[in-house]
Amino acid sequence: MTAEGSSGGNRRYDPDRKARIIEATLEVIAVQGVSGTTHRRVAEAADVPLGSMTYHFASLNDLLEQAFLKLTQEIAHHFDVAFQKAQTADEAREVVVDVMCGWYAMTDRKMTLILELYAYVARNPETRHVMTGWMAKSREALERHFPPSVASSLDAMIEGATIHNFMYPDGISREAARIIVAKLSM
Amino acid sequence: MTAEGSSGGNRRYDPDRKARIIEATLEVIAVQGVSGTTHRRVAEAADVPLGSMTYHFASLNDLLEQAFLKLTQEIAHHFDVAFQKAQTADEAREVVVDVMCGWYAMTDRKMTLILELYAYVARNPETRHVMTGWMAKSREALERHFPPSVASSLDAMIEGATIHNFMYPDGISREAARIIVAKLSM
DNA sequence: GACTTATGCGTACAAACGTACATAACGCAA
DNA sequence: TTGCGTTATGTACGTTTGTACGCATAAGTC
Known part of the structure; x- marks a missing residue:
């Protein structure tokens, strides 16, 4: 359902994903502050499914710390x-x-x-x-x-x-x- | 249900309430950060009902700003x-x-x-x-x-x-x- | 091609959230 | 006492939250 830009099927191989999530996290923090930084907002900003969040990062704090x-x-x-x-x-x-x-x-x-x-x-x-x-x-x-x-x-x-x-x-x-x-x- | 310390019935007159809420807000911010500061936590820290929050302050941001x-x-x-x-x-x-x-x-x-x-x-x-x-x-x-x-x-x-x-x-x-x-x- | 294994994701869930609002409790005039 | 207007509160509502997990899908092996 989450129709995306390119390559027909759902993107599956994406080696820079983790780095991109971290980058997107900083973007979200800059605009919304830590208090407004949620898995969902970061996922949207990084254009990755919500499931990727908990897959790549143990917790929200883990994500924030790496960012x-x-x-x-x-x-x-x-x-x-x-x-x-x-x-x-x-x-x-x-x-x-x-x-x-x-x-x-x-x-x-x-x-x-x-x-x-x-x-x-x-x-x-x-x-x-x-x-x-x-x-x-x-x-x-x-x-x-x-x-x-x-x-x-x-x-x-x-x-x-x-x-x-x-x-x-x-x-x-x-x-x-x-x-x-x-x-x-x- | 919220049995309290003194004076039998539910406390009703409490002129310093607003100041106490502001004080409690700073306490909560210090421990939980702005991101963890919620109406409910402040209300508990100040020992006031949740309804007092929206009664005395237009919004959470209003409360934070005054604090x-x-x-x-x-x-x-x-x-x-x-x-x-x-x-x-x-x-x-x-x-x-x-x-x-x-x-x-x-x-x-x-x-x-x-x-x-x-x-x-x-x-x-x-x-x-x-x-x-x-x-x-x-x-x-x-x-x-x-x-x-x-x-x-x-x-x-x-x-x-x-x-x-x-x-x-x-x-x-x-x-x-x-x-x-x-x-x-x- | 067929089969196995590791990787990644859609979805569901309970908890917590900000806020609105009907109504209860009060001080005070009469 | 009675009535009234103000002040304060309990509660309910619709959202959003972090996180877990069964299952789909890819890569690897023959």
Whole structure:
């Protein structure tokens, strides 16, 4: 009954299915929040039958955790690539400024997902490893350019500035960010 | 059937009921998250009949918004009181350090609630005023002691440091915080 | 081709959900 | 006391939820 697009019969072989479900999960979380993320909505977004949900994932929490893990790995990767391009300390500082306000790929969608992740982890301590893994990678990237104590403060500053800029746009201008980074890293 | 503690008949006059429901809502959010906050659970936590929910609040979102509003007002008040005690710039700096790591009343519960709030606002832009109201008060408190640009950076730093300390305990020590605040405010 | 095994899915089910609404319980005027 | 208008509640309704599971269908083997 669920007439689909292509190939006549019901799709049967579909090796990327699990990855597609995870992708669709992030999409649903971004729009509906964790509280509105259900098996059925994700299944529809990923264009898979409902039965696939419980087949590929042990539970809804399992699904959420894997989705959030993928999110953090992608973001950490972007972060890492950005910092690997920097050669001098000044260039690294400029990358920090980029990240603080604007960010390469920090869309509203991604910010929303991150905030959902924070809330989720706060309430499910067993998923804390998702956060610590992410932070370890960020810290590593920063420590290639700055001493540990500075890296730590820059990390926190990025966190706060990103959230503030999201909640109250035009909070911190680019020039202001540059000054802050200079103060913290000197 | 719902046998209760006191006064024989079913409690009928109860002027603080609405406030108690809001309080109970925060309790439920802290434990179950927004996604697990339902009329029934809040009603049980506040020890009121289910009908009271739709009587006092137009909808579940209405309830959540009022609860979050109360949360931010309380926190902003604590913040304000702390800064009003400070007389000199150095004392104000020390308050910032207090807030960054440890915080007077920043329990895990409250931090969890704040993260739930962020996620909620990100997904419900019509409630953004809860955040802007909060920030205006914080900013005001900070600007009694620091110039606007410094206040802005301290505010963001407090945000980031608080979250980091919550996610990865022992992230920023007290001495480290002192150094950071000095750098940002000089 | 025929047969076996592992993979994937449609469907059903009990529980929990938000909300509406008839009606009960109250304070108060007379 | 009686009557009335307000306030509050119990309950019922139609949906939606997570999850389990029998069965259809594919791949693998000869």
